Amino acid sequence: MTDNEKINPPISIQTLKRLPLYLGYLKSLDKDEIKIISSPIIAKALNLNEVQVRKDLASIKSGGRPKTGYLLEKLIISLEEYLGYGNMNEAVLVGVGCLGCSLLKYNGFENYGMKILVGFDVDESVIGTEINGKRIFPISKLKDLCQRLHINIGIITVTGESAQEVCDLLLEAGIQAIWNFTSIQLNVPDGIIVQNENIASSLAVLSKHLKKKSKVRK
Numbered sequence: 001m002t003d004n005e006k007i008n009p010p011i012s013i014q015t016l017k018r019l020p021l022y023l024g025y026l027k028s029l030d031k032d033e034i035k036i037i038s039s040p041i042i043a044k045a046l047n048l049n050e051v052q053v054r055k056d057l058a059s060i061k062s063g064g065r066p067k068t069g070y071l072l073e074k075l076i077i078s079l080e081e082y083l084g085y086g087n088m089n090e091a092v093l094v095g096v097g098c099l100g101c102s103l104l105k106y107n108g109f110e111n112y113g114m115k116i117l118v119g120f121d122v123d124e125s126v127i128g129t130e131i132n133g134k135r136i137f138p139i140s141k142l143k144d145l146c147q148r149l150h151i152n153i154g155i156i157t158v159t160g161e162s163a164q165e166v167c168d169l170l171l172e173a174g175i176q177a178i179w180n181f182t183s184i185q186l187n188v189p190d191g192i193i194v195q196n197e198n199i200a201s202s203l204a205v206l207s208k209h210l211k212k213k214s215k216v217r218k
């Protein structure tokens with residue numbers, strides 16, 4: 001363990017994935033009315049285990065006393081700082097088809113520290129258009145634009161067969177983190193983070209649950 005890790009021990013991916021849930025809930029509260037919030041209340045609102053919530057919040061060194069409560073505003077700031085939401089990360093999206101279009105239309109990512117600036121595609125019918133104020137450029141402009149704008153995140157929503165080629169282009173353009181919506185496992189060098197997103201995995205959990213229930217009914 002490095003000295004830095006001793007001071008701030010790494011947290012699990014599961015905990016990390018819950019932190020935006022806490023933040024979303026806390027931000028939905030009326031700050032004029034609620035000054036202090038306790039872990040049992042957060043747990044109840046989010047249908048989570050109380051001990052889990054307490055442990056998660058302890059791991060970000062949010063201060064406060066779990067049972068008596070955390071200062072709401074302070075806790076929000078701690079979570080935002082931990083998640084790096086204070087610095088807005090700028091992203092580009094490649095593949096402006098059905099899925100890409102929906103992501104470009106969604107403004108909620110900005111609440112989670114990511115702003116999609118522009119899109120890229122090879123399809124002449126979308127190049128030059130704007131979706132939700134975001135201009136769509138030809139893929140040939142990707143390297144130049146990403147380098148000029150110092151973009152860190154690349155979102156890949158192209159068809160599977162183009163995924164690796166697009167990933168390579170993004171890396172050449174200096175991208176450090178890739179949000180991959182295709183089902184392709186991308187090859188990237190060390191130091192580059194890839195987050196794979198797959199709706200089908202969540203659907204599998206639902207299907208399995210329904211299958212179990214229908215067996216019980218029979």
Ligand SMILES: NC(=O)c1ccc[n+]([C@@H]2O[C@H](COP(=O)([O-])OP(=O)(O)OC[C@H]3O[C@@H](n4cnc5c(N)ncnc54)[C@H](O)[C@@H]3O)[C@@H](O)[C@H]2O)c1
Pocket residue numbers: 094095096097098099100120121122123139157158159160162165166180181182183197198199200
């Ligand atoms: N992660 C998920 O849960 C999930 C859900 C739905 C779709 N998908 C995946 O997302 C991807 C997009 O799905 P879709 O339904 O939006 O497809 P789509 O065919 O509607 O869109 C793909 C877009 O990518 C563009 N494209 C293809 N090759 C390109 C390249 N080399 N450079 C730039 N643009 C390129 C196409 O012109 C098109 O506009 C697919 O890989 C699909 O499997 C994932």
